[in-house]
Amino acid sequence: MNPRTRRSLRFRLTTVYASLLAVALLLYAGCVSVFFLHSLREQLDLSLDRDVEAVESMLTSSPTGQIKPDSEEGEAHEGKFRQGFLLEAWSSVGSLLYRSEALEGQPLGSAPVVAAGLSPEPPRSFRLPSGLRVRALSRVHHLSNGDPVLVRLAVSEESLWQEFWEMSTALGIMLPLILFGVVITGYLVAAKALKPVDSMAKRAAEITAEQLHERLKIDNPDDELGQLGVAFNTTLARLENSFDQLRRFTADASHELRTPLTAIWSVGEVSLHKPGDQKYYRDIIGSMLEETSRLTKLVDSLLTMSRADAGRVQPHLTETRLFDLATESANLLEVLAEEKQQTLRVEGDETVTAMADRTILRQALINLIDNAVKYSPARGEIRVRVTNNEGFPYIEVQDSGPGIPPEHRERIFERFYRVDKARTRAEGGSGLGLSIAQWAVSINKGSIEVQCEPGPGSVFRIRLPKASAATSATIH
CATH class of the missing domain: 1.10.287.130 (Signal transduction histidine kinase, dimerisation/phosphotransfer (DHp) domain)
Known part of the structure; x- marks a missing residue:
């Protein structure tokens, strides 16, 4: 067999399924065989029980204890004994009263012990010295004069075992055929079920870096x-x-x-x-x-x-006063604002804190404020506002520039994306400032969005996680 076939999922699924089914069929065959044999023996025991009763009726009519037909019924039963039933009768003193000629002198059991008295024996199966398998039943019967007699009646089990082996042979032929048929069916079903996987694997192997626009065909997206x-x-x-x-x-x-x-x-x-x-x-x-x-x-x-x-930047989060950080960032860019005679203001709640990496978050603020200075006109106004809304710290940078057209707002955080390329280069921008700002905010587990109201100006809003009340870190 091809090693690749042995490693295939359908082959492994079929092998596991076939193994489990084989074990189940073996258990089923074993249970059926045991139950069938038990049922055959129960039927044989019932037949033996009825025949023992017939023997007792014969003994009742023979006060001497000699089993000898003295009536038409007795002759009929003796005919049965001669045709296959094996009979022994023992007296209470351990003497043999009768033994069927078919036994040819072979005992159906040991002589009863006189001191222990006579007692019935449960049905049992055994082999005679001649090798014949028999099923025997014994019962104590009291004659009309009150003397007990131990009656042992046996019948050959050859027909029982022949019937059992015929049934076992039928199972031995039928179950492998069932297993083979189910395995083949299971393999075909698995192959059909996994056919979409083969199609997807083949299609995926055909997709290269130049064909990333192509997609796999999916017939049923819900399974x-x-x-x-x-x-x-x-x-x-x-x-x-x-x-x-x-x-x-x-x-x-x-x-x-x-x-x-x-x-x-x-x-x-x-x-x-x-x-x-x-x-x-x-x-x-x-x-x-x-x-x-x-x-x-x-x-x-x-x-x-x-x-x-590359993921090589690991933030060091500390509880940080955002108003102080905003003021520090604005002071670094105040010279640029003064060159354009702009007003740069920091306002809001001075007590607002957030868990953030101070250095990385300052880079985001510097980029946003620098962006606001570049795009605000001369004598324009730039506001940096720190607020707290429902427990979440916010920092807003508002400029007085021309605003951002709606069709550009979703892409302004892309690298090197410019709304006005010529103006951006003239202002000395690289097209990476907002991308870096977005990264700096996200690594601090925050979010950034832009809002443009009707008219000039844009507002960049940073939302940061809540500062933990249980944090005992030093506030910076």
Whole structure:
């Protein structure tokens, strides 16, 4: 047999099923055989019991204890004895009164012990010295003169065993045929039931990285195999999405890295071939440093996202005062707001705390506030608000920019996604700020959403887990 076939699920299922069925059939055959043999012996015992009663009627009519037909009934019964019934009769003093000629002198048992007296014996099966299997029954009978007589009556069991072996032979032929038929049927049923698995396996093997848009065909999504197919299709969808994101990320990262590098190369090449004074070269170097700074920020952002994707960042959660953290983050960006004559305010409840990694959450706030400064107009207003709603801490960053069109809101947290690409590059953005902010919030077991009311401005809302009342950590 092919080793692959032996390892197949249908073969293993059929083997287990056949083994269990074989054990069940053997137990069934054993129980039927024992019951059938017991039933045959019960019938034989009833027949023996009736014949013993007939013998007793004969003894009643023979006061001397000699079993000799003295009537038509007696002649009939003696004819039976001569035709197959085996009979012994013993007196109370242990003398043999009668023994059937068919026994040829073979006893049906030992002579009764005189001192112990006569007592009946239960039905029993045994072999005579000649090898004949018999079933014997004994009973104590009292003659008309009051003397007890032990009557032993036996009959051959050869017909019983012949009937038993005929039935056993029939079972021995029928049960293997049943087992074979059921095993073949079970294998075919298993093959049919597992056919969708073969189809799914074959189809899945054909799907490559370039064909992740394809899906498995599922006939019945409600059964176990259908649920397996649905789960596989869901995994394919996630893989397709991940591959698409990876392709976009690679393309966007290459483009973003190429832009400042091209600018640095162009400025450097021009400066090499164009003489100028000290101020000219200072401007050239300043432009190169600006592009280098943008490139450094982009690389830092890429490294942050790389560590996040690899799961190498483990948050250290402590109970943190969110108002203090918001104030600290706003102070770092206050210079940028002043350059555009913007108003940057931190307001709200100063007592609100949350379980968070202070450093990672500050990165999210810095990115959101920096984003608000970039997109708010000159002399605009930026608000950072800390609140507590139903026990959950919230941090909101509200800008006064142009807002986000509805068709872009679901994608603004994607890497390198820009609502206005030209304006974002002009502002020095890399397209990773909101992605990093979303990651920083999620690793703190929080969530972030954007809300745009009619009119200018957007609100980014961070929701964090409740601070445990039993936490004894130091508040930072």
